Ligand SMILES: NC(=O)C1=CN([C@@H]2O[C@H](COP(=O)(O)OP(=O)(O)OC[C@H]3O[C@@H](n4cnc5c(N)ncnc54)[C@H](O)[C@@H]3O)[C@@H](O)[C@H]2O)C=CC1
């Protein structure tokens with residue numbers, strides 16, 4: 001960085017998260033009955049001055065007149081403000097120590113509390129330009145030094161004129177008076193600092209909006225604690241993902257766009273261009289065509305279990321890691337399945353409709369208990385196995401069939417073939433994933449093989465059952481009922497019309513893909529997936545990614561982490577290490593894992609390395625993606 005740069009930094013709501021005078025009022029008015037009213041008045045006066053709506057001098061005089069504060073209150077204020085230094089300022093102590101002589105705190109606040117706070121980050125009192133209080137003999141604040149240029153209107157501009165700084169001048173602040181220094185031609189650029197407060201009028205005037213000090217340092221290519229400012233990470237959330245996900249990403253400092261609907265291929269291809277993280281549920285198809293447009297995509301969150309809607313291989317080949325929530329909604333699906341089994345065995349859908357139509361049908365005909373009935377589960381994974389435990393506890397005799405060898409829980413019976421399961425059980429419940437091989441897993445032949453009077457549940461994926469064949473089986477009476485939650489074609493939004501060949505059939509429950517749609521499940525999913533993605537972005541850890549080699553990494557400490565994602569080919573690790581060798585890189589730790597498509601090598605290196613290494617690693621043949629983390 002060139003030495004002839006000067007940084008003018010505001011104090012209130014920029015260096016600290018709060019306005020100093022407001023915090024002082026909070027302390028001084030503690031336990032006073034009129035506290036709320038006075039605080040509101042002070043806040044209004046601060047805001048008016050910040051927005052440029054009243055003169056600074058007028059605002060200051062009126063605020064101080066409202067403030068019954070003394071030196072003891074100031075002591076408490078200093079302790080409070082020292083704890084409220086802006087997060088990104090605290091995160092970047094090197095900036096302050098390295099440029100302490102070029103950083104000027106220019107504030108309309110008061111030196112009495114500003115100096116002890118900025119000294120915390122290594123700045124010295126001589127570079128603090130601010131007002132000073134006047135006190136009476138008892139130490140009560142009586143006013144301010146009226147000769148101080150900063151207590152006058154346009155004080156910051158006048159001060160900067162006096163300072164006559166040589167070289168480039170950059171102003172960072174949240175208020176209109178900060179902008180005025182640039183407007184007066186005294187600064188090269190004004191950066192609106194929005195980490196603590198975002199004022200439209202000020203942002204509108206800014207050369208650059210900087211949501212954190214990281215962004216400012218990144219733009220100026222200066223030493224910083226974070227390799228990449230978080231505000232540059234754009235997240236697109238689709239399909240009404242639970243609000244917790246948005247909150248978690250926001251707290252991390254990302255930019256979020258959240259939509260309640262799914263997008264079709266063309267819409268998603270357009271939207272995804274500058275997106276770093278995409279969050280979807282089961283409706284948005286993430287195809288190779290869409291991925292081609294994704295220039296910045298790092299990670300995808302499937303805020304559900306199924307990932308059949310995502311081209312996982314294409315994602316891996318693009319260096320995009322996909323995470324889902326394999327357990328968070330399993331209980332919800334199981335509870336719905338149990339409920340539907342009871343409803344269907346009691347013939348409730350038909351009876352309920354009759355009541356709605358005004359027909360009283362008190363009869364035990366076609367109504368059965370679930371106790372002692374044989375439940376057959378196809379797919380004994382997380383959901384299937386959980387269903388078996390609950391069902392067994394309710395007195396059902398449970399059987400399952402899975403293509404993979406699975407340990408039976410409790411007294412469950414494993415079937416050797418699908419046919420054996422279908423011909424044995426009274427209730428069949430599908431819990432397989434939606435891969436192409438499972439299309440029409442239950443077609444005409446399988447449905448005809450089911451016991452007469454049995455019922456079918458599908459809460460897995462729509463394509464798994466041939467619905468025309470199911471309609472026939474219901475009409476013929478071979479099946480006595482069905483509960484269907486998932487369909488080969490589902491509406492993208494709640495506004496779209498739903499149609500199915502099963503509409504209007506007796507003893508059939510149709511639900512709009514809500515097996516996992518409970519408040520508990522959606523909240524769990526949002527937290528689980530959002531945190532997995534943040535961990536991946538921050539540390540490279542790919543634990544439980546569904547398409548990446550899984551690597552759990554230690555916390556990065558005082559090192560830089562180089563993440564290299566490449567096509568899995570022999571010899572590439574040796575080539576990577578040979579680059580490190582040529583540049584005398586001190587390796588603190590190295591982790592490697594591969595899957596069929598890609599290799600993922602993580603190397604933690606000493607911070608002092610030659611930048612040429614980065615370029616060499618990026619241009620290594622077979623490189624898919626390269627990131628540096630610190
Ligand atoms: N309706 C809804 O809202 C929800 C639906 N789901 C669906 O449920 C599916 C299952 O979820 P989990 O149990 O968590 O998945 P899982 O992966 O733990 O279990 C799936 C099981 O099915 C088995 N399987 C696959 N194909 C099979 C076949 N042809 N025959 C027999 N077994 C087969 C697998 O070996 C595995 O054991 C998800 O993939 C998803 O599509 C999941 C959550 C909510």
Ligand SMILES: O=C(O)CCC(=O)C(=O)O
Pocket residue numbers: 281282283303304305306307329513516517
């Ligand atoms: O709730 C959703 O959007 C999808 C639920 C689901 O099918 C899944 O988790 O796989």
